[in-house]
Amino acid sequence: MALDLSGLASLGAPRQRSIARFPWHVALLALSICAVGVWNLASASRSSHVDIWITQATWMGVGLVLALALVLVDYRLFRQGAWIFYGVVVVLLLVVLWKGRVIMGARRWISLGPVGFQPSELAKIAVILVLARWFSTDRESDPRRGPRGLAGIAIPAALVLVPALLVQRQPDLGTALITVAVGATMILFAGVRWKTLVVLGTAVILAAAAAWPHLKPYQRKRVETFLNPEGDVLGAGYHASQSMIAVGSGQGFGKGWGQGTQTLLSFLPEQHTDFIFSVWAEEHGFAGALVLLTLYFALVGSGVTIAMNARDRFGQFVAVGATSLVFWHAFVNMGMVTGVLPVVGVTLPLMSYGGTSVLVVFAALAMLASVGTKRFAN
């Protein structure tokens, strides 16, 4: 797998056109969410009296630089590096299982000098790239080839499941689920036979039933709680019920910035990470939630448009992967906060506090923008 540097060559020449084609609306939407996110974090961190919004803003600055760098590189370079990147990430996942730092009962972090980061976040990017690469080979992109059967999706499925299972071992159910969801979206996009889907669906249900006894007690409890949230308000249902109280009590227009009592008085655990949306919804009400929802939907819609107009199959798959990453994160997170989905540790893109998460989302959006820049001219 030799590194094909031809992509670099095309970097300089069409710059004029590139700037014109750059999907500015994606950047605008992303930065809007960033601004809302930092503002919201400033409120969420009032009770702890630590100015984490500054840290978050700094990470966003770093993310912007990274994104700029990624946009400037022709994304076709990623295609060439996809396998290598994937391989490195899998190794890192093994390393983190072997000798990672244990934080809150999970082994998710490894140290790179002074900075700690979570390889599981990179796994999502790795899966996007490797699947895009897989589906853009000549054989896979033959237009005469119909929807795939079981044999056709076995390898891409394995490519998704290997890192996902490693992540799940940490254990980090949220990230593992997102990885699987992103991978599944891309495979579905590539085309799968209906019959195969039915067979797989049945298999997944059976597998879930079989896996149930092997889940960690807290994970099982969360699912049980989701199925019956009123059953244990003080125990496992605490997160769910408190976040629903926070969201609901925001009512139409919210309590105002910094006025959320659930936030201020620490009734919400993880209020600046996984439950950040409840802070926003409590303080800005249904109106605020609607604005944020619209921003995310617009971002996802832009992603779909970019995928639609992608110049090549690799770019198209990258766009689909990146967009689905944003979508699944947003949907699962907000669904969990509002009690539509069980509580799993999934961050809200650009709203939740956390450096690695910010960088990964910026990276995904940069790849998306990169695909958009080199779209077909209409």
Add this chain to the structure above:
Amino acid sequence: MALTPSTPRGDGATRLLWMAGFAALAFLVLLSRLYQLQVLRGEEYRVKAEENFVKELRVPADRGLVLDRNRRVLVDSRPSYDVVLIPYFCGKGCDEVVTRLATLLSFSFDEEERVREHLRTARGLVRFRPFTVKVDISRDELDVVEANRIELSGAVDVLPTPHRSYRHGIWASHLLGYMNEVGAEELVRLNAEIEKAGDDVQPYQARDFVGRRGLEKRYEKDLRGVDGIQRVVVDARGNAKRESDLIPESQRFEPSTPGNNLVLSIDWRLQEFAEKTFPATAGAVLALDARTGFLLALVDRPAVDPNKMAGRISRAELAAIRADPLQPELFRAIQQHYHPGSTFKVVTAIAALEEGVLRPGGTVYCPGRYTLGGHTWRCDKDSGHGQVDLEHALGASCDVFFYALSDRMGTDKIARWGSLLGLGKPTGLDLQGEIPGVMPDEAWHDAHQPGGHQHGMSLNISIGQGDVNVTPLQQLVLYGALATGKIWRPQAVLRIEDPKGDVLKEFAPDVRGTLPVKPETRDAVMKGLLAAVNQPFGTAYGMRMKDVVMAGKTGTAQVVKLGLKRLKASQVSYFQRDHAWFAAFAPAEDPEIVVVVLNEHSGFGSSNAAPTATAVVRKWLELKEEDARAREGVQRPAVSPPSAPPPPAPPPSPARAQKPARAGAAFTDGGRRGA
């Protein structure tokens, strides 16, 4: 592996549209969920959010005071601090918190176990309720707890709680009663009663204290007051926060309403004097205002300290109290049976006079014993009193005289008059647990004694032995009736006042009946009672006072059957010694005060009960004089001289001169039998 231009139109485009549609649907789901939570159910969640952070602290109401008749404070509430624990707020860390508390407040093993037991068993909502860990901590302990507030976590709270202070400890404690913490089942029951009654009364809560005995229990509703509420902001761990502006100013504090005050008829100066003067280990000193039927003093021993009973007593101390053979928890004045002994002879005398068995002035010869059907009854004076009339018989307490009367009358007539005079049923003092006593007639004996009624039993009854049983309070009412002609319902509370001092309820004197006897009968008995104190042959002659005439009767109630030989008190074990009685009133011509003294297991009434009674009477008269001086600012003679002719109950000296002849004739029969 060349780069292949893709064809995004076609299948890919369709799938993308499907996916976009799915995303739109997903966002629509979120949107409708948000609409449901925030718009449709927003109000409900807003209330829940407020309940989350608003912690309601009770501001306990000051319980009403108990005052004596001169408004001297007997019972009040003093500020104190209780330590409570809310298990929910410490969760798994509770064990450690308790360990820390135990060290800081030096818990006993019992105390620590009690708290741990609660932590183990508390479930559900109970975990949110404050649990009293320690009551009434000292100032030092308060400082220690405050200094360690952070380590103890928000679960530990120090609540200012007014604690009941019985200023004079065990004095009058049976009357005053005591309080302690409401039990879990009792709480449910009390609140059910409140709800059923539909009164506008605040329900009880855990940690509340309720009146347990005496006036505290009887007037619980009046004394209680209404608790206030203080609302504070707390965070998820229960720590109070400064952001009080989250609660509207008008809702932050609801003040408490103090309870109403009780003004007793007790004169504490007299009570205090009686408490100090009364030498007994066990017994009672009762003083009644003869003109109103209100109690002036009520000494009752032994007693338990109500300050301790209010939750500050250890299990060991409580067990010791329960095991004490003297039964300190027994309210003797209304809850214990005693033989009235010779004090009962007034009843026998009245029955004999009213039934015509004894004519005024009639005499009996007393040789020191009385024989009936082969059995011999002893007189208290072995050598005999000789020929005695009623005055002498009551004054010197001759038993044979009354044996003779009862021999002629039988049990039923004595019982009939005893009942008419109020014996055998409660006096009606408005406190729980009064027992009726026993005034046995023949039917009673048939029902209760093996072998049924025997005629000889009437002899025992005639001198207050056998199966006749009275409470000290019944004695007080009986002698009050002899003194004034009125059978009073004794009362201890003059009025109920609100905290400002306005009278809410005034208790009027309550006469249950009049003494149902002919004036001559009363005069004849009165003469005997005067003789007991004022004649040289009287059993209480040593008690006479120079400036005031007292009438009274001693009594020595046998507890066990007499042996062949009369023994001194010191020769008999405590519980076999006789009870000493003295019942008296003064001034005899216009009685103001009635006093009954019972000194359990002390021996003779004349030597062990009469001195206290006399001292109490004297003190009362002094106090009256003192009060009069204070009121008028001028000096006045304390009491009318004994020579002054008392209009309502004139000592029937003229009658005395003409009666002996007739009486002597009437009683030759009785006298013969006595001989």
